Amino acid sequence: DQQVKQNSPSLSVQEGRISILNCDYTNSMFDYFLWYKKYPAEGPTFLISISSIKDKNEDGRFTVFLNKSAKHLSLHIVPSQPGDSAVYFCAASEGATGANNLFFGTGTRLTVIP
Amino acid sequence: DAGITQSPRHKVTETGTPVTLRCHQTENHRYMYWYRQDPGHGLRLIHYSYGVKDTDKGEVSDGYSVSRSKTEDFLLTLESATSSQTSVYFCAISDMVRGNSYEQYFGPGTRLTVT
Numbered sequence: 001d002q003q004v005k006q007n008s009p010s011l012s013v014q015e016g017r018i019s020i021l022n023c024d025y026t027n028s029m030f031d032y033f034l035w036y037k038k039y040p041a042e043g044p045t046f047l048i049s050i051s052s053i054k055d056k057n058e059d060g061r062f063t064v065f066l067n068k069s070a071k072h073l074s075l076h077i078v079p080s081q082p083g084d085s086a087v088y089f090c091a092a093s094e095g096a097t098g099a100n101n102l103f104f105g106t107g108t109r110l111t112v113i114p
Numbered sequence: 115d116a117g118i119t120q121s122p123r124h125k126v127t128e129t130g131t132p133v134t135l136r137c138h139q140t141e142n143h144r145y146m147y148w149y150r151q152d153p154g155h156g157l158r159l160i161h162y163s164y165g166v167k168d169t170d171k172g173e174v175s176d177g178y179s180v181s182r183s184k185t186e187d188f189l190l191t192l193e194s195a196t197s198s199q200t201s202v203y204f205c206a207i208s209d210m211v212r213g214n215s216y217e218q219y220f221g222p223g224t225r226l227t228v229t
Contacts (some may be wrong), residue, residue: 032216043204053118067121093216099164102218104156
């Protein structure tokens with residue numbers, strides 16, 4: 001059973017506008033959440049993360065919001081750029097003072113239209 | 115980019131043959147992982163290593179074995195490949211940073227096709 005879900009397989013956004021990618025999870029023990037970006041024929045690249053003790057983390061054009069009560073997180077990209085076109089994976093983990101298993105969603109393909 | 119390489123990058127093999135995929139890192143990270151990516155599933159953990167000769171199973175470990183004889187190398191072996199193991203395989207690494215090891219860094223992947 002998928003513990004991390006990305007219900008939108010794809011999203012198209014005009015250049016310069018905001019992209020919002022959503023992710024839901026079911027395991028209340030997850031305490032850390034990450035977003036990865038993936039281009040074709042490459043490995044996932046770490047983008048941004050958030051601890052469960054926070055509700056927002058910002059890094060340049062990327063902001064991740066966490067709503068623990070709703071078990072929901074979102075990634076905001078503003079302004080969106082054509083180079084942001086990629087597949088975005090949400091991932092979650094439980095307790096990482098050693099090797100840890102990241103649970104991934106199925107990904108959302110973002111297309112930024114010039 | 116983290117110094118992670120995977121070999122081969124592409125492989126086609128026949129059902130029943132053994133296959134070994136290699137992950138090599140130059141970051142001296144303690145933890146290494148093998149994931150597979152399949153449509154409709156995202157990435158799923160196969161096996162991981164928490165040190166030389168120390169490995170454990172992930173959520174989809176059946177049909178796979180691993181070995182880690184050196185810090186920098188983590189091998190994934192399919193003892194007898196099946197068509198259900200056709201997938202893209204990613205190696206990842208992590209280490210303790212600021213008290214946790216959540217952030218994993220991925221290699222470029224190996225596309226394996228079992229015919």
